Amino acid sequence: MAADLTCPTNVLESALQQLDDAAALVDLHPDVHAKLRKPRRTLTVSIPTRMDDGRLEVFTGIRVQHNMDRGPCKGGMRYHPCVTVDEVTALAMWMTWKCAVVNIPYGGGKGGVICEPMQMSERELENMTRRFASELVEIIGPEQDIPAPDVNTDERVMGWLMDTYSMQKGYSVPAVVTGKPIAIGGSLGRAKATGRGIVFVTREALRTRGIPVEGARVVVQGFGKVGGAFAELVEELGAKVIAVSDVTGGLFNANGLPIGELSAYTKQNRFIEGFEGGEPITNEELLTLECEVLVPAALENVLTVANAPHVSAKLVVEGANGPTTPEAGRILIDRGIFLVPDILANAGGVTVSYFEWCQGLQMLFWTEEEVNRRLEDVMVRAYHEVHGRSCDLQTDMRNAAMAVAVERVAEAIMARGIYP
Secondary structure (H helix, E strand, C coil): CCCCCCCCCCHHHHHHHHHHHHHHHHCCCHHHHHHHCCCCEEEEEEEEEECCCCCEEEEEEEEEECCCCCCCEEEEEEEECCCCHHHHHHHHHHHHHHHHHCCCCCEEEEEEEECCHHHCCHHHHHHHHHHHHHHHCCCCECCCEEEEECCCCCHHHHHHHHHHHHHHHCCCCHHHCCCCCHHHCCCCCCCCHHHHHHHHHHHHHHHHCCCCCCCCEEEEECCCHHHHHHHHHHHHCCCEEEEEEECCEEEECCCCCCHHHHHHHHHHHCCCCCCCCCEEECHHHHHCCCEEEEEECCCCCCECCCCHHHCCEEEEECCCCCCECHHHHHHHHHCCCEEECHHHHCCHHHHHHHHHHHHHHHCCCCCHHHHHHHHHHHHHHHHHHHHHHHHHHCCCHHHHHHHHHHHHHHHHHHHHCCCC
């Protein structure tokens, strides 16, 4: 298996361009604009880690806190060889907009470690995570910054982080992270929350465009925690998932892939490579398949000026953070493709993280049905607020979502004033 480790570039440029475009659209005050272009804090640390063979390896860890004017920072922690300060800064900025667009009281944060987790044992990952957590103790916490899972991290990693932080404080602090195991204060419904949220906005977008959900052909790039959950749940609505992919390549079946069988296969084999329910295709071929809905749910900058002219979907719903470059986004919109932006589409994860945080602070936990119902309420309301703003401003959904988000953050900044 040869994984594609091509690292995205110019991610921060994309994030800044989106902010600049929104600032012009809503006539943002120059002082507020200047403040929002820079993160509040960037921390880079060394993470000395004892490996299984006895040697010491020193990894680099990053945590960026973009904005705290609406509340504590919120954002995932990723382990990946391509992690950079620019990437993490862009992701933290997008988290600020994401939290604002669904109107939950957080600012944006993001973190990561430059490593190849697929080549590390569980003991090595735990050693690295606990050392990284100990370096973050002064800047994270329920009232400051609440990490969550992201690329190559999961509830197990969040459990180590929560335990390390709690040991440093001398008492259990479940609300320091979200996406942790249920046994230590995790929320029911969190595991599939991002994918479920994408399903809700996809359903609403299809209705907006007059396309029936039943029988709609769906293509998903990225069959991990987000894309896999989305594929399972959208199939339950009657849509037909005709293609999926991961780092090993893609699978295509015009009649619909057996998603339940594929999910079971990947749980056992990690990747979709070797599954016999579809024809092998490349990730690039997958992006240009004729379909009603294309969901890029992998990494950043996969839709570019090179492939955007060849996208054949009616809707692009961004499951990943920043999967479309600004230039590619303009091409898609000019071609009449309805683009649902990441800060709206994939906000289901942070929404249920917010629910988990609330439950942890109160020590009062909800049923899965209650979590899913509240999530649907938030996502449907946010979709229609953004769509309404799009109609009012006569602009596309990304500009409208950014307008909603930036205005909400700007309102908080102006209400508080800029110190001193």
